[in-house]
Amino acid sequence: MSLDLKTTALHGWHVEKGATMADFGGYEMPLWYDSAKAEHLSVLTHAGLFDTSHMAVILLSGSQSYSLLQNTFTKDLDACIGKNRGPLVPGRSTYGAFLNAHGETIDDGIINQLAKDDYMVVVNAGMGAVIAGHLQDQLYEGVEVVDLTDRFGKIDIQGPHSAKILWKVLALPEVAFAELPYFSFKGHFLSDTARAKEITLKDGTPLMLSRTGYTGEFGFELFVPPEATEKVWQLLLDAGEDLGITPCGLAARDSLRGGAVLPLSHQDIGHWPFVRHPWPFALPYDASCDNFTKDFLGADALLAAEDAPYTYAFVGKDARKVDTEEAVVLSNTDQEIGTVLTCVTDMAIGLVDGEIVSIASPDRPEGFAPRGLCCGFLKTDRVLEIGTNLILLQGKRRLPVRVVTDVRPHRTARKAIKQMI
Amino acid sequence: MKDVSDLILPENLRYTETHEWARKEGDEIVMGLSDYAQDQLGDIVFVELPDVGDSFEGGGEFATVESVKAASEVYLPVDGTITAVNEELEGSPELVNGSPYEEAWVVRFKPANPADFENLMDVSTYRTFCGDQ
Structure with missing residues (x-):
C-alpha cells in the first residue's frame, strides 16, 4: 500500500x-x-x-446558507424539484456543480436540504476541503461551513x-x-x-x-x-x-x-466551461434555454462562452475501448476533431438489429447474453448531430462509435419503491 | 489480486517478461497468457486475433486482449509464423480468465529458429520475476 x-x-x-x-x-x-x-x-x-x-460531505448552517448555495451552485434552488420545478425543500436533494468565475467546474455534487438554513453537500473524494474553502471564500456572514471528510x-x-x-x-x-x-x-x-x-x-x-x-x-x-x-x-x-x-x-x-450517461468530475467535466454537455438539467436554464433563471458564480462566463468545447456521449459497436490518454476523435473524413474523456465497457448491453438492448430490457431476445459495448464521453470543438458516426483512434486501433443521447436502456433509478419491495 | 505464491504456473511451460506462456508441440509452439497476466488485467471482454500465415518478430505485438481496465497487447515470444488461432476466444473471451493454460491458448506458431524457445524463462525464474513486479 x-x-x-x-x-x-x-x-x-x-x-x-x-x-x-x-x-x-x-x-x-x-x-x-x-x-x-x-x-x-x-x-x-x-x-x-x-x-x-472516500466521498466528502460538507454541512452548511446559518441564515445565509441558502443564499451562499444559490449563488455558487449551478442549480436554481428555487426551481429544481419535480417536473413543475418547485423549490428545494427539507428532505429533498438536487444535483449540480460548483464553478469558478470562468464557468469551469471545481466539482459536482448533490445538495440535500436538512432543514431551513441547514444543508448537507455531498462532493467527490478529496474535494471536501476544496469546496468548503471555496464556499468560505465567498465571505458570507452568518454561515457555518463544516467539512466532514473522513468523519x-x-x-x-x-x-x-x-x-x-x-x-x-x-x-x-x-x-x-x-x-x-x-x-x-x-x-x-x-x-x-x-x-x-x-x-x-x-x-x-x-x-x-x-x-x-x-x-x-x-x-x-x-x-x-x-x-x-x-x-x-x-x-x-x-x-x-x-x-x-x-x-x-x-x-x-x-x-x-458510463452506461447511465453520468459524468465523472475532473474527467468529463473540469477545467473548461460547464456548458454544451449532456447534463443541461444541472443548469438553471429558463424556457428559452438562452438564459438562466438566477445569477450564480460562473453564470456570466457560461453565457459568454462562445468558444467552449462540446461534450457528447458515444457508444461503440463492441466491447473494445481506447485509452483516453492517447486516443483522439476523428470525423468520418478522418479529420481530428477532439479527445476522449471517458471510455468504458458497459457489460450489460449489446446491439440487436442496431438497437441497444440491456440484460434488464423487457423486450430482450431469449437467451440474450451480450458481450458489452464501449461507451463514454468525448470532447470536440464543433456541434455534432446525434447519430453522427465517428472514429476513436489510438495507434492503429480504429473504433467506430456513434454520438448518442443515451446508452443503457431500461434503467431503474426512478422506479417507485413500492414496485421494488 | 493474487499473491505470487498463489499464482498457478505449470512446470512444463516457458514464460516471457510480458507474461505470455509457451509450450513446444512438435516443431510448433502453442502460447497464451499467464495466470499473472489474467489476474492483473481482470475480466477479459474482447480478444482480437491475427490471421493464420501472419509473421511476427519475437516481442512483436500480434494480438490484443481487452480487459475491463484497458486494451493490452500480446507479444509473440520468439520470431515465428502463425499456424492456428483460437477462434473460441472471439466468442468467449472470459476463457482467458477461467482457463488460461488450457482452453484459452491464443495461437499456435512455427518458430523461425526453434532454438530460441530455450531462451524463454523457466517456471522458477518466472515466479521470481513476477515477485519483483
Whole structure:
C-alpha cells in the first residue's frame, strides 16, 4: 500500500477479500473483487454494495446558507424539484456543480436540504476541503461551513433488490420507504441531530437513507456513523445473501455510470466551461434555454462562452475501448476533431438489429447474453448531430462509435419503491 | 489480486517478461497468457486475433486482449509464423480468465529458429520475476 494514500474503514475488508486496489481521489480503493463484469451485472439483476466512504460531505448552517448555495451552485434552488420545478425543500436533494468565475467546474455534487438554513453537500473524494474553502471564500456572514471528510461512512446499495435487502435491517422499513421518491432522503448519521431518530437500523444505529446513486439503477446511498461502517456493510451482505448481493469495486461503478450517461468530475467535466454537455438539467436554464433563471458564480462566463468545447456521449459497436490518454476523435473524413474523456465497457448491453438492448430490457431476445459495448464521453470543438458516426483512434486501433443521447436502456433509478419491495 | 505464491504456473511451460506462456508441440509452439497476466488485467471482454500465415518478430505485438481496465497487447515470444488461432476466444473471451493454460491458448506458431524457445524463462525464474513486479 502506498504510504501517501488514505483508506476507508472498509479497507481491511477489501484487502482481505483479495480486491485489486488502486488510487482513486487519494484513497486506496477496490477496483474489483473477483470479477468487475459479474459486479456490474449484479447491479442490473440483483444488488451491488459499494464502499463510497472516500466521498466528502460538507454541512452548511446559518441564515445565509441558502443564499451562499444559490449563488455558487449551478442549480436554481428555487426551481429544481419535480417536473413543475418547485423549490428545494427539507428532505429533498438536487444535483449540480460548483464553478469558478470562468464557468469551469471545481466539482459536482448533490445538495440535500436538512432543514431551513441547514444543508448537507455531498462532493467527490478529496474535494471536501476544496469546496468548503471555496464556499468560505465567498465571505458570507452568518454561515457555518463544516467539512466532514473522513468523519462518516458511506455505503451505496444499488440494484433491483436494494429495498428488499434494506427492509430486513431497518427498524421501521415501512416508515422509511413511505414517500421517498428519487432524489429525496430521510435520517442523519450524526446522532445529536434532529433527523437522526427518523431512520435507524434495528439495533438503533442512526443513518441517512438517500434515494440517490451513481449507477443509473434503483438504489440508495447510506451515510452512517464512521464507527458503524464495517458493521453496516456486513449486515447488508448478510441480509442480501439470499437475494444475490455482490460487493462491487470502482471499476463496476465506472462502467455502470458510463452506461447511465453520468459524468465523472475532473474527467468529463473540469477545467473548461460547464456548458454544451449532456447534463443541461444541472443548469438553471429558463424556457428559452438562452438564459438562466438566477445569477450564480460562473453564470456570466457560461453565457459568454462562445468558444467552449462540446461534450457528447458515444457508444461503440463492441466491447473494445481506447485509452483516453492517447486516443483522439476523428470525423468520418478522418479529420481530428477532439479527445476522449471517458471510455468504458458497459457489460450489460449489446446491439440487436442496431438497437441497444440491456440484460434488464423487457423486450430482450431469449437467451440474450451480450458481450458489452464501449461507451463514454468525448470532447470536440464543433456541434455534432446525434447519430453522427465517428472514429476513436489510438495507434492503429480504429473504433467506430456513434454520438448518442443515451446508452443503457431500461434503467431503474426512478422506479417507485413500492414496485421494488 | 493474487499473491505470487498463489499464482498457478505449470512446470512444463516457458514464460516471457510480458507474461505470455509457451509450450513446444512438435516443431510448433502453442502460447497464451499467464495466470499473472489474467489476474492483473481482470475480466477479459474482447480478444482480437491475427490471421493464420501472419509473421511476427519475437516481442512483436500480434494480438490484443481487452480487459475491463484497458486494451493490452500480446507479444509473440520468439520470431515465428502463425499456424492456428483460437477462434473460441472471439466468442468467449472470459476463457482467458477461467482457463488460461488450457482452453484459452491464443495461437499456435512455427518458430523461425526453434532454438530460441530455450531462451524463454523457466517456471522458477518466472515466479521470481513476477515477485519483483
